[in-house]
Amino acid sequence: MIKNIFSIAMLFCAMAMLMGCAQTIPKEALELSQESFELRQLQTRSFDTSNEKKLLSAGAGVLQDLGFNIDESEMGLGVIVGSKDRDATEAGQVAGAVFMAVMFGANMAIDKNQKIMASLITHPSGKQTKLRITLQRIVWNTQGQVSKTQSITEPEIYQEFFDNLSKAVFLEANGI
Amino acid sequence: MKKIVCVLLLLTAVSLSACQTNSMNQVMEVSESQVQMRQIQTRAFDTTDYKKTLRTVIATLQDLGFVIDKADDDLGTISGTKLNGYSLRMTVVVRPKGKKQTSVRANATYNVTPVSDPQPYQQFFTALEKAMFLTAHEVD
Numbered sequence: 001m002i003k004n005i006f007s008i009a010m011l012f013c014a015m016a017m018l019m020g021c022a023q024t025i026p027k028e029a030l031e032l033s034q035e036s037f038e039l040r041q042l043q044t045r046s047f048d049t050s051n052e053k054k055l056l057s058a059g060a061g062v063l064q065d066l067g068f069n070i071d072e073s074e075m076g077l078g079v080i081v082g083s084k085d086r087d088a089t090e091a092g093q094v095a096g097a098v099f100m101a102v103m104f105g106a107n108m109a110i111d112k113n114q115k116i117m118a119s120l121i122t123h124p125s126g127k128q129t130k131l132r133i134t135l136q137r138i139v140w141n142t143q144g145q146v147s148k149t150q151s152i153t154e155p156e157i158y159q160e161f162f163d164n165l166s167k168a169v170f171l172e173a174n175g176i
Numbered sequence: 177m178k179k180i181v182c183v184l185l186l187l188t189a190v191s192l193s194a195c196q197t198n199s200m201n202q203v204m205e206v207s208e209s210q211v212q213m214r215q216i217q218t219r220a221f222d223t224t225d226y227k228k229t230l231r232t233v234i235a236t237l238q239d240l241g242f243v244i245d246k247a248d249d250d251l252g253t254i255s256g257t258k259l260n261g262y263s264l265r266m267t268v269v270v271r272p273k274g275k276k277q278t279s280v281r282a283n284a285t286y287n288v289t290p291v292s293d294p295q296p297y298q299q300f301f302t303a304l305e306k307a308m309f310l311t312a313h314e315v316d
Contacts, residue, residue, distance in 0.1 A: 081247075134243045
């Protein structure tokens with residue numbers, strides 16, 4: 001009995017110490033790494049135009065095509081910020097939750113909603129204009145808790161965005 | 177046995193003492209001394225190109241994995257968020273300083289805690305220096 005109480009007390013103490021109250025920032029959070037430069041390449045394209053405004057508005061158009069709402073824009077700095085709220089349910093997780101419910105009667109939280117955020121920045125460089133887009137998302141589960149906060153680094157996603165943008169720029173350049 | 181329990185309780189009390197008793201106090205809460213924080217968070221660059229500085233700040237934030245949330249050309253403010261299992265929010269304010277310099281002040285919030293450690297700010301300004309091709313001077 002005493003032993004039990006003792007171990008419970010120890011557990012509580014350990015929990016309290018682990019939780020603490022202050023969180024500290026990871027050492028590498030604001031450090032440039034090799035990965036930063038690879039990401040920059042992935043997220044940037046150069047366009048043969050010195051018309052920054054036109055490129056920026058083409059970018060805004062592509063964001064709208066993809067279902068983003070524009071939250072902020074600042075033409076003077078070449079900034080457009082957009083976001084969209086979408087479903088985040090994944091078949092694999094649903095299957096897992098059903099399995100847990102049937103086997104153990106457990107109610108497992110699965111991903112439900114997500115908010116995807118994009119910032120699109122243009123930057124004049126000589127006769128060209130560079131455009132960089134960065135994407136990230138927050139996912140909430142069925143209990144309303146945040147289950148994921150992540151930057152999107154998948155090359156395919158950026159490739160697809162720039163394919164769309166190239167088409168849009170081409171269409172606008174040709175006045176269609 | 178009793179001794180061990182006492183020690184554990186004491187340790188718990190110590191670790192909890194970092195916690196607050198009234199969360200309303202956070203409204204006007206400042207971490208560290210204000211003067212010291214300002215020093216850690218501010219650098220001056222030898223340029224009068226205000227706009228270029230703003231654009232370079234945006235590019236540096238993007239390099240560091242941030243998504244820009246807001247940018248204001250007139251006020252010279254940029255805000256961005258980095259999500260990577262955590263949420264790191266930064267606001268950078270760019271202002272002309274005297275006739276020859278531009279000052280840059282950054283402040284960061286990690287999840288719900290203000291960042292007061294000088295090192296992350298130093299890392300940010302090191303990245304910004306490289307992008308600006310200029311030295312960041314400490315300001316007193």
